[in-house]
Amino acid sequence: DGGITQSPKYLFRKEGQNVTLSCEQNLNHDAMYWYRQDPGQGLRLIYYSQIVNDFQKGDIAEGYSVSREKKESFPLTVTSAQKNPTAFYLCASSPQGLAAETQYFGPGTRLLVL
Amino acid sequence: GDSVTQMEGPVTLSEEAFLTINCTYTATGYPSLFWYVQYPGEGLQLLLKATKADDKGSNKGFEATYRKETTSFHLEKGSVQVSDSAVYFCALTNRGSTLGRLYFGRGTQLTVWP
Numbered sequence: 351d352g353g354i355t356q357s358p359k360y361l362f363r364k365e366g367q368n369v370t371l372s373c374e375q376n377l378n379h380d381a382m383y384w385y386r387q388d389p390g391q392g393l394r395l396i397y398y399s400q401i402v403n404d405f406q407k408g409d410i411a412e413g414y415s416v417s418r419e420k421k422e423s424f425p426l427t428v429t430s431a432q433k434n435p436t437a438f439y440l441c442a443s444s445p446q447g448l449a450a451e452t453q454y455f456g457p458g459t460r461l462l463v464l
Numbered sequence: 465g466d467s468v469t470q471m472e473g474p475v476t477l478s479e480e481a482f483l484t485i486n487c488t489y490t491a492t493g494y495p496s497l498f499w500y501v502q503y504p505g506e507g508l509q510l511l512l513k514a515t516k517a518d519d520k521g522s523n524k525g526f527e528a529t530y531r532k533e534t535t536s537f538h539l540e541k542g543s544v545q546v547s548d549s550a551v552y553f554c555a556l557t558n559r560g561s562t563l564g565r566l567y568f569g570r571g572t573q574l575t576v577w578p
Contacts, residue, residue, distance in 0.1 A: 354507075356507075383565070390570060390571070391570060392553065392568040392569055392570040392571050393508075393553070393566075393568045395565060395566075398565060408565075440507055440508065442508075451496045451498075451513070451515070451557050451559070452498075452510055452513065453510075453566055454510075455500075455507035455508040455509070456507050457506055457507045458505075458506065458507045
């Protein structure tokens with residue numbers, strides 16, 4: 351059953367702590383994306399990666415880091431430098447070429463600050 | 465730059481009412497247009513898309529027509545159901561960009577009462 355999985359569903363962060371959100375896909379897609387969703391603000395792009403071992407900053411990359419060591423995995427780390435991390439985080443993937451127009455989303459991780 | 469503007473919600477309707485959610489866009493080149501739906505606590509699912517002017521996307525009774533002359537992609541459904549309650553996002557991707565990134569509107573919350 352192909353798809354995108356994100357874990358955990360809920361994540362709690364303490365002050366000064368780094369936390370990592372997992373994103374895995376078995377769709378054999380080349381491109382992967384991380385979005386942040388806040389109420390009433392739509393989705394904002396944090397980072398994206400078009401191929402393994404390569405990634406670029408999106409619109410709100412400050413306070414976040416990523417890696418892309420494997421095609422199927424694109425973890426996001428929320429660092430202590432991100433002062434307002436409470437949000438719903440969505441991972442997405444897409445194939446390359448013309449089909450890249452359609453992105454497939456995971457179920458999301460809700461991050462809360464203690 | 466590329467952007468999407470959609471009507472603010474929330475929208476509250478009775479079952480079997482007619483639905484319109486307005487969406488307009490700004491883009492250079494030849495964008496493709498999308499409607500995504502997000503059910504409570506979940507990620508986004510592609511609802512429909514249109515890749516060129518005058519195309520009509522349709523799915524599950526929802527329709528939207530790509531109008532280049534008015535730069536619009538309004539979502540319509542003739543008879544909504546309680547199960548249509550969700551947040552709807554208009555989005556575009558610009559084929560002039562090699563990034564394949566999506567630009568989202570802020571989302572419109574739809575609640576349908578029985």
